[in-house]
Amino acid sequence: MSISGIKTITVIFGFIMLTNIIKAQNTSAKPQWIRPDNEKSPPIWGIHNGIVVGLWPASIEKGGPGYEGGPRGLLRIGYEYGGTVYLINYIAVEPVVNGDMEFSEVTESRVDGKWGKLFWAADSTDNEGFSPYASTRGRITHPDSKHPEVEELSLYVFMEKFLDGAHPYLKLSIRSDNSGELCLQIFNHDGSAKIERCALTATMGNYSRLRLLYLKDKVVDSRQLFAGYNDIEFAEKEPYPAKEMIRNSKGDYVVYAESNETFNELASWPQQQKYLSAWGWHYRPFYKLTQYWRVDSADYDPSLLVRVNGRAKYWGGDSADKSKYMDVPGGPAFENFELRENYHAGQKFYFGLSMKAAKDLIAN
Incomplete structure (x- = not known):
């Protein structure tokens, strides 16, 4: 040759x-999306190395605690890393009508009288009612014409009408260029009672032992905020107005929460029998995550507030028997973590999870 x-x-x-x-x-x-294979698959959606959301009765964590994915009336929020999904938190829907709040996870269903509203998914606002299956794989779109490589997975989540007449529904979306963040947009059906506020609250901060709340000029420590409290109920303090929230480089309003413990401390678990029998509260991921809420500056409403409450003991099934409750190792932690704002149809809240420490997220 x-x-x-x-x-x-x-x-x-x-x-x-x-x-x-x-x-x-x-x-x-x-993007490597996590999507149901078909309409009869478990209702779980998300993205690899990022946030995952699921609906009852599916458990998003293989071998995880709870029967058939745990309680109803909640979005299950997880995180996927290295091929494994871990449950991190739940998000409840809490509409306010005539000054009274109703809780999606602990009020009766109109369908069967059991605790927890039924949630189900669809790919459009034309929905056919509850199904325990996915019903939709979610829609993939390209939201940014300047960056056509960016994809967005979206779906609608519907729920039965609340006892107070409120009838909200959600549009959920995840962008491939911000894989740790879930956008939750709130709407209401025609015929819904007038909704004054519709809180979306992350309900399980005790699992990650969230104790540090990052505001603009201070870090609030739950152990100091709830010092001396050791009962089985929630501990509540005044909420924080928007002017105390952190503003990021885009002007968005953000609040971060994280554990004060090192990973080794967070992953440890008391060896008494009571704790060993309640392993569902044992932190299982092999990494720490910062949790946060964000509101776009363009969607800001002056009524915006940060609200947290705390617990000194893990939830004991709403029992009045104090012997059924266990102390949270290390002292009181934040349990509910949310933003509150006067309701308007289409309002958006963003819930995020990040492997970065809060101080590093703030620095960026």
Whole structure:
């Protein structure tokens, strides 16, 4: 073979290798969504190395605690990393009508009288009622024309009408360029009672032992805020107005919460029998996560507040028997963590999870 022939083959081979490398890079860059295989699959959606959301009766954590995914009337919030999804928190829906709040997870269903509203999913506002299955894989769109590589997974979550007449529903979305964040947009059906406020509250801060709340000029420590409290009920203090919230580089309002413990401390678990029998409260991920709420500056309403409450003991099934409750190791932690704002149809709240420490997120 001539030298020119060898050069030609070398060029062709090099071109093929370069093409394969580019293809591999493009493939690896493509978002890896977590979606139901079909309409009869478990209702779980999310993104690899990012946030995951599921609905009852599916458990988003293999071998996780709770029967058939735990309580009803909640969004299950998890995080996927390294091929494994761990449950991190729940988000409840709490509409206020005529000054009274109703709780999606602890008020009776109109359907069967049991605790917890029925939630179900669809890919449009035309929904056919409750199904224990996914019903939709979620829609993939490209929300940013300047960055066509960015994808967004979205779906609607419907729920039965509340006893007070409120009838909200949600649109959930996750963007591939911000994989740790879930957008929750609130709407209401025609015929709903007038909703004054519709809180979306992260209900299980004790699981991650969230004790540090980051505001603009201070860090609130739950152990100091609830010092001396050791009862089985919630401990409540005044909420924090929007002017005390952190503003990020875009002007958005943000509040962060994280554990004060090192990972080794957080992953440890008391060896008394009572704790060993309640392993569902044992922190199972092999990493720490900061949790946060965010509101776009463009959607800001002056009524915006940060609200937290605390518990010194893990929830004991609403029993009045104090012997059924266990102390939270390390002292009181924040349990409910939320933003509150006067309701308007289409309002958006963002809930996020990040492996970065709060101070690093604030610095960015």
